Amino acid sequence: MKGVYFLVAFVLFALASTLASASDPSPLQDFCVAINDTKTGVFVNGKFCKDPKLATPMDFFFSGLNIPGNTSNQLGSKVTPVNVAQILGLNTLGISLARLDFAPYGGLNPPHTHPRATEILVVVEGTLLVGFVTSNPDNRLITKVLYPGDVFVFPIGLIHFQFNVGNTNAVAFAALSSQNPGVITIANAVFGSNPAINPDVLAKAFQLDKNIVNQLQHQFWWDNN
Numbered sequence: 001m002k003g004v005y006f007l008v009a010f011v012l013f014a015l016a017s018t019l020a021s022a023s024d025p026s027p028l029q030d031f032c033v034a035i036n037d038t039k040t041g042v043f044v045n046g047k048f049c050k051d052p053k054l055a056t057p058m059d060f061f062f063s064g065l066n067i068p069g070n071t072s073n074q075l076g077s078k079v080t081p082v083n084v085a086q087i088l089g090l091n092t093l094g095i096s097l098a099r100l101d102f103a104p105y106g107g108l109n110p111p112h113t114h115p116r117a118t119e120i121l122v123v124v125e126g127t128l129l130v131g132f133v134t135s136n137p138d139n140r141l142i143t144k145v146l147y148p149g150d151v152f153v154f155p156i157g158l159i160h161f162q163f164n165v166g167n168t169n170a171v172a173f174a175a176l177s178s179q180n181p182g183v184i185t186i187a188n189a190v191f192g193s194n195p196a197i198n199p200d201v202l203a204k205a206f207q208l209d210k211n212i213v214n215q216l217q218h219q220f221w222w223d224n225n
Helices: 002-016 186-190 197-204 212-223
Strands: 043-044 047-050 077-082 096-102 108-113 119-125 130-133 141-146 153-154 160-164 168-178
Touching: 077 108, 077 160, 096 108, 108 186, 130 153, 141 153, 186 212, 197 212
Parallel strands: none
Antiparallel strands: 043 047, 077 096, 096 168, 108 160, 119 153, 119 168, 130 141, 130 160
């Protein structure tokens, strides 16, 4: 099974490479390994780059996607990202990867968006209900139940989710068309912002009693902080 995980990861990278030009700009050099030392680097596409002559294999390496994520939390899920923060050599290359683990009976990667990337996901274990919602005015839900070997695409910027509808653990891998796709979890952003959004705004927007909004803000603010 470990071999399957790594094969899936390589396939996802290959698939996502065709999407990279839709998000991050194309690099003008072979690579641009990110560094934090601004005195010896050149600023390119969000990161400073080290001298290419000083690049090492470790700049392009990550280990650990064979390790299951800890799903012992309120959502019953864990996302293990592999982006430019984990592999400095991804800087300017317009691609990243993630492992998603889901607990049985309802593990959820809640509704969220990636503002800078399209996502392509493949299930390797379990059964996932996935979907995304189109933009206004249609707000159409595009949804599908996925089984091992199934692949699904989430267009850039659209709200989407993954939900374990099976009675076993579920595992999926996702490739994204950005070195740093970003993630905005809808509930956390709306009800857990810092400082908090005026509850009158949210009460009117969601057609909720203001007391309910206050309760949600209290809950999500503590979760976020």
